[in-house]
Amino acid sequence: MATIAALATPPGTAGLAVIRISGDDALRCTAAVFHGKDLASVPTHTAHYGSVRDAAGTLIDEVIATVFRAPRSYTGEDSVEISCHGGSAVTRGVLAALLETGARHAEPGEFTRRAFLNGRMDLVQAEAVADLIHAQSRDAHRASMEQLEGALSAHVREIREKLMHAASMLELSLDFVEEDVSFLSAEELLELVREADRSIGTALDSFGTGRLVREGVRVALMGLPNVGKSSLLNALLETDRAIVTDIPGTTRDFIEEPLLLRGQLFRFIDTAGLRSTGDIVEREGIARTHAIMREADIVCMLSEATEGQRGHDALSELFPAFRPEQEVLRLYTKSDLIDAGLRDVLPGAGIPVSVRDKVLLDQLRDRLSEIGRDMCRPTERARILVTNARHADCLRKGRAALQRAVAALGAGRTEEFVAIDVREAIEALGEMIGEVTSDDVLNGIFSRFCIGK
Amino acid sequence: MATIAALATPPGTAGLAVIRISGDDALRCTAAVFHGKDLASVPTHTAHYGSVRDAAGTLIDEVIATVFRAPRSYTGEDSVEISCHGGSAVTRGVLAALLETGARHAEPGEFTRRAFLNGRMDLVQAEAVADLIHAQSRDAHRASMEQLEGALSAHVREIREKLMHAASMLELSLDFVEEDVSFLSAEELLELVREADRSIGTALDSFGTGRLVREGVRVALMGLPNVGKSSLLNALLETDRAIVTDIPGTTRDFIEEPLLLRGQLFRFIDTAGLRSTGDIVEREGIARTHAIMREADIVCMLSEATEGQRGHDALSELFPAFRPEQEVLRLYTKSDLIDAGLRDVLPGAGIPVSVRDKVLLDQLRDRLSEIGRDMCRPTERARILVTNARHADCLRKGRAALQRAVAALGAGRTEEFVAIDVREAIEALGEMIGEVTSDDVLNGIFSRFCIGK
Numbered sequence: 001m002a003t004i005a006a007l008a009t010p011p012g013t014a015g016l017a018v019i020r021i022s023g024d025d026a027l028r029c030t031a032a033v034f035h036g037k038d039l040a041s042v043p044t045h046t047a048h049y050g051s052v053r054d055a056a057g058t059l060i061d062e063v064i065a066t067v068f069r070a071p072r073s074y075t076g077e078d079s080v081e082i083s084c085h086g087g088s089a090v091t092r093g094v095l096a097a098l099l100e101t102g103a104r105h106a107e108p109g110e111f112t113r114r115a116f117l118n119g120r121m122d123l124v125q126a127e128a129v130a131d132l133i134h135a136q137s138r139d140a141h142r143a144s145m146e147q148l149e150g151a152l153s154a155h156v157r158e159i160r161e162k163l164m165h166a167a168s169m170l171e172l173s174l175d176f177v178e179e180d181v182s183f184l185s186a187e188e189l190l191e192l193v194r195e196a197d198r199s200i201g202t203a204l205d206s207f208g209t210g211r212l213v214r215e216g217v218r219v220a221l222m223g224l225p226n227v228g229k230s231s232l233l234n235a236l237l238e239t240d241r242a243i244v245t246d247i248p249g250t251t252r253d254f255i256e257e258p259l260l261l262r263g264q265l266f267r268f269i270d271t272a273g274l275r276s277t278g279d280i281v282e283r284e285g286i287a288r289t290h291a292i293m294r295e296a297d298i299v300c301m302l303s304e305a306t307e308g309q310r311g312h313d314a315l316s317e318l319f320p321a322f323r324p325e326q327e328v329l330r331l332y333t334k335s336d337l338i339d340a341g342l343r344d345v346l347p348g349a350g351i352p353v354s355v356r357d358k359v360l361l362d363q364l365r366d367r368l369s370e371i372g373r374d375m376c377r378p379t380e381r382a383r384i385l386v387t388n389a390r391h392a393d394c395l396r397k398g399r400a401a402l403q404r405a406v407a408a409l410g411a412g413r414t415e416e417f418v419a420i421d422v423r424e425a426i427e428a429l430g431e432m433i434g435e436v437t438s439d440d441v442l443n444g445i446f447s448r449f450c451i452g453k
Numbered sequence: 454m455a456t457i458a459a460l461a462t463p464p465g466t467a468g469l470a471v472i473r474i475s476g477d478d479a480l481r482c483t484a485a486v487f488h489g490k491d492l493a494s495v496p497t498h499t500a501h502y503g504s505v506r507d508a509a510g511t512l513i514d515e516v517i518a519t520v521f522r523a524p525r526s527y528t529g530e531d532s533v534e535i536s537c538h539g540g541s542a543v544t545r546g547v548l549a550a551l552l553e554t555g556a557r558h559a560e561p562g563e564f565t566r567r568a569f570l571n572g573r574m575d576l577v578q579a580e581a582v583a584d585l586i587h588a589q590s591r592d593a594h595r596a597s598m599e600q601l602e603g604a605l606s607a608h609v610r611e612i613r614e615k616l617m618h619a620a621s622m623l624e625l626s627l628d629f630v631e632e633d634v635s636f637l638s639a640e641e642l643l644e645l646v647r648e649a650d651r652s653i654g655t656a657l658d659s660f661g662t663g664r665l666v667r668e669g670v671r672v673a674l675m676g677l678p679n680v681g682k683s684s685l686l687n688a689l690l691e692t693d694r695a696i697v698t699d700i701p702g703t704t705r706d707f708i709e710e711p712l713l714l715r716g717q718l719f720r721f722i723d724t725a726g727l728r729s730t731g732d733i734v735e736r737e738g739i740a741r742t743h744a745i746m747r748e749a750d751i752v753c754m755l756s757e758a759t760e761g762q763r764g765h766d767a768l769s770e771l772f773p774a775f776r777p778e779q780e781v782l783r784l785y786t787k788s789d790l791i792d793a794g795l796r797d798v799l800p801g802a803g804i805p806v807s808v809r810d811k812v813l814l815d816q817l818r819d820r821l822s823e824i825g826r827d828m829c830r831p832t833e834r835a836r837i838l839v840t841n842a843r844h845a846d847c848l849r850k851g852r853a854a855l856q857r858a859v860a861a862l863g864a865g866r867t868e869e870f871v872a873i874d875v876r877e878a879i880e881a882l883g884e885m886i887g888e889v890t891s892d893d894v895l896n897g898i899f900s901r902f903c904i905g906k
Contacts, residue, residue: 010465010539013586015564015906017462018469018536045500047519059598061585066500066519081536083471086463086906087586089594111468132514133466133540141542145512453468453539 001077001114003029005098006106007091008452014086019094020452021103022079022111027067029101030080033094034065039080044069052084052094060093061085075111076118109449113442116434123434123445124153127388130449131214136258137265139213139376143385152203152391153433155384159199160429163422166192170419177415189418190409196425197402203386204395206378210387212297216258216265217372220292222319223302227311228333228355232302233257233268235355236365262369264376269296293319298327298371305332305343305352312347327371335360390445394432401425454530454567456482457559458551460544461905467539472547473905474556475532475564480520482554483533486547487518492533497522505537505547513546514538528564529571562902566895569887576887576898577606580841583902584667589711590718592666592829596838605656605844606886608837612652613882616875619645623872630868642871643862649878650855656839657848659831663840665750669711669718670825673745675772676755680764681786681808685755686710686721688808689818715822717829722749746772751780751824758785758796758805765800780824788813843898847885854878 003023036050047066064083073079116126128147135141169184221229256267303311335352343352405421430436456476489503500519517536526532569579581600588594622637674682710721756764788805796805858874883889
C-alpha cells in the first residue's frame with residue numbers, strides 16, 4: 001500500500017516526538033532522508049542512530065530510527081518509527097522531509113485501519129485502540145484494554161460461530177428438503193437460537209455500565225440560584241482538573257465539566273446557564289432543569305445548611321421525580337456556618353459540604369467516587385463490557401433478528417424463513433467485529449481517530 | 454546512578470507516548486513490569502514487543518520496549534524507551550508501574566543533565582537541546598541545531614585552547630623568572646590575547662541577531678485608539694497562530710502575541726492595554742508607549758488611510774524618536790475605504806492595509822517576514838550565532854578579562870598579573886561550555902528544562 005507518515009505523539013514541546021511511517025516504501029522513504037546506517041539492510045526491531053536531512057542536505061535533527069519489517073509491525077506493513085526531539089519546528093521539519101520522498105500524510109486512524117485490513121486486529125480491537133488513548137479513568141482504561149485484548153470479540157465470535165453452524169445445518173436441510181431429511185431438529189434449533197439470544201443479551205445488558213465507564217458518571221447539581229453550586233463545582237475541580245480533557249464526539253446541550261475523582265471519571269453538569277435566564281421557577285428553566293436531572297446518574301440537591309428543613313422542602317417541591325436507578329444526594333452547602341452537632345442530623349440523610357472545609361470536601365469526593373465505582377462495576381461476566389454505541393447497535397440488530405427467528409419457529413414457519421433471520425443475526429455480529437463491513441462503516445469509524453494512530 | 458523515569462513525549466491524546474528510563478537499574482526496573490522477552494539478555498538498540506503489568510499483574514498496555522545499553526544511549530547510561538499507547542490513563546499506569554520497581558520520577562532536564570555529566574555533550578550542546586525543542590521558527594531551529602552539532606562550542610573551545618597555551622607559556626616563564634627566560638614574547642602574548650578578544654567579539658556581535666532568532670522579532674503596533682491596531686493583529690493572527698506557543702522564561706510587562714509568518718517568528722506587542730487608561734495622550738500612556746517602542750525591532754505606525762497626511766503628522770508628533778537600527782513602517786489602516794490610486798502615494802512611503810483585503814494583508818505579511826529574515830541573518834560567520842544570554846554573559850566576562858590583560862601589558866605589568874587575567878578568561882569560557890561549572894549553575898540551567906528531557 002501507499003506509504004504514509006504522521007506525527008504519532010501529541011503536538012507540543014517535550015523531550016521526544018515520534019514520527020511513524022508505514023507502507024511498501026517505508027524503508028526507502030526513510031532511507032532517503034536518514035543519514036547513518038543503510039536502513040534497507042538492517043534486521044527488523046532494531047534502532048539506529050543517525051541524522052535526518054532534507055533534500056537540500058540541511059540538517060534537521062539527530063534521531064533514532066527503529067525499523068519494523070512486515071508483518072511484524074503495528075500495521076503489518078514495513079514501518080519505521082523516527083524518534084526525534086520534540087517541538088514544532090523539528091517535527092514539522094522531519095515530517096516535511098519525509099513527505100518530499102513520496103510518502104503522503106496519513107489520514108486520521110489510517111495506521112490502525114491498515115492494522116485492521118491486514119488482519120492484525122479485528123474491528124472491535126481497532127476501536128478499542130481509540131478508546132484506550134482517550135481513556136481517562138481506571139475503569140475506562142481497563143475496559144478498553146480488555147477489548148483490545150480481544151475479550152469482547154471472542155464472546156461475539158463464539159456466538160457467531162454457533163449461529164453459523166446452525167445456519168449451515170439449516171441450509172443443508174434445505175438442500176435435502178425433498179428427501180425430508182433434517183440435520184437439526186426444530187427443538188435443537190430453537191434452543192441454539194435462544195442461547196445465542198441470551199448471550200447477546202448479557203453483552204447488551206453491560207452497555208449501560210459500559211457507557212458510564214466510557215463517558216463518565218453524570219452528576220447534576222440542582223438547587224436555587226446562589227446556593228453555591230458553582231462554588232462547589234469549582235472547589236471540586238480545583239485539585240483534580242488539570243489532566244482531564246474533553247472526550248471528542250459527545251454532543252451536549254449544556255456545559256459539562258469532566259472531573260476525575262479518585263481515578264473515577266465524572267461529568268458534572270453545570271446548570272449555571274439557568275441562572276442567566278433569571279428566575280429558576282420560570283417555566284423554561286424548570287423544563288431544562290428537569291431534562292438535565294433525568295439524564296443524570298447522580299443528582300445532587302443543594303440547599304443551604306442554615307435553611308435546614310425549609311430548604312429541603314422547597315427543593316423537594318421543585319424537583320419531585322427521580323428514576324429508580326438514580327442516586328440522589330442531599331447536599332447542605334455552607335455547612336461551616338452551622339454547629340458541628342447539627343451536621344449529623346441534616347434532613348433527608350443530608351451531607352454537609354463547605355467549600356471552606358477541606359475535610360468535608362474530601363468526604364464528598366470519597367462518597368461520589370464510591371457511588372461511581374459501584375455504578376461502573378460490571379455486573380456479571382467481568383470480562384465483557386460493551387462501551388461502544390456502534391457495538392450496542394449491532395448487538396441489538398442481531399438480537400432482533402434472533403427474536404424474529406424464535407417467533408418464526410413458534411409460528412411453525414419453514415426452515416427457509418428461519419435461515420434468513422439467522423443469517424441476518426450472523427451479519428450483524430460480523431459487522432460488529434469487522435468480518436463483513438462496508439467502506440462507509442470503516443470511514444465512519446476511522447475518521448474519528450486522531451492522525452498518527 | 455539512580456534510575457529515573459518520566460514521560461518524554463508531550464502529555465495529551467495521541468497514538469503513541471514514550472516513557473524513558475535511565476540509570477544503573479533501568480533494565481532491571483523495566484524487566485520487573487515488562488512481560489515478553491527477558492530484557493536483561495537482549496542486545497543494545499533492539500525493540501521488543503510485550504506487555505506492561507503492575508505488581509498485581511493487571512495488564513496496563515501492550516508496548517514496544519527499546520533497549521539502549523551504556524554508553525550507547527542518550528544519557529550514556531543503560532536506558533529503555535517504552536513506546537506505549539498515548540493518553541493519560543495508559544501513560545500514568547505505565548509510569549506508576551515503573552515507579553513501583555524502585556525507579557524515581559525524573560526531575561526537569563535530568564536525562565540531559567546526565568548526558569552532560571557522562572560527557573555525551575558539553576553544556577552549550579545540552580542547552581541547545583532545550584532551545585531546539587522550543588524552536589518555532591526555521592532560524593531558531595537552525596541556530597539550535599548548529600549549537601547541538603557543536604559549532605559554537607568548537608569556536609569557544611578553540612579560543613580557550615589558544616589561551617590555555619598562552620597561560621602555560623606564561624606560567625613556565627614565571628617558573629624560570631630568575632633565569633630571565635621568556636617562553637612567549639610580550640608582542641606574541643599581546644597578539645594572542647588580542648586575537649582571542651576579536652574572536653570572542655565576533656561571537657558576541659552575533660548575540661543581537663541570536664536573540665531575535667531565539668525570541669522572535671518584536672513588532673510594536675503604535676497608533677491612536679480605534680485606528681485598528683487590534684483588528685490588524687487579529688487578522689494577522691487568524692491564519693497562523695495555532696502552532697505558536699509561549700517560550701517559557703521570558704518575562705514581559707505587556708502582553709505579546711507570538712506569531713509565525715512565513716516561518717519567521719515575531720512577537721507582536723499589544724498596546725491594547727493603553728486604551729483602557731483612556732486618553733493615549735495622557736502622560737503615563739505616552740511613557741509606556743515610548744518604552745514599548747524603544748524595545749521594538751520593528752515599529753508599525755498606524756493611522757487611517759482616509760486621514761492621509763493629517764494622520765501621518767499627528768503620529769510623528771506623538772512618537773518622534775527612533776533608534777537607527779529600528780525598522781519603522783507606516784501603515785494606513787482601512788485602506789479599502791480609499792481609491793486604489795491613492796494607495797501608491799500614501800505619505801511616508803506608507804503601506805496600505807485593510808483587514809478586509811486579503812491581498813493587502815498578504816503583502817504586509819511578506820514585507821514583515823522579509824524584514825525579519827534580514828534581521829535574523831547571521832552577519833559574518835554563519836556557523837556562529839550566540840542565542841543564549843548565559844553564553845553572552847560568559848563571553849562578556851571573558852572579553853573583559855582579556856581587555857584587562859591587554860591594558861596590563863600596555864602598562865608594562867609583570868607576567869604574573871597578565872596570567873591572572875588570562876586564567877579568568879579561560880575560566881569564563883570554560884563555564885560557558887561546562888568545563889568548570891558549579892552545581893548552582895547546572896541547577897539553574899536544567900531546572901528550566903521540561904521533565905522527560
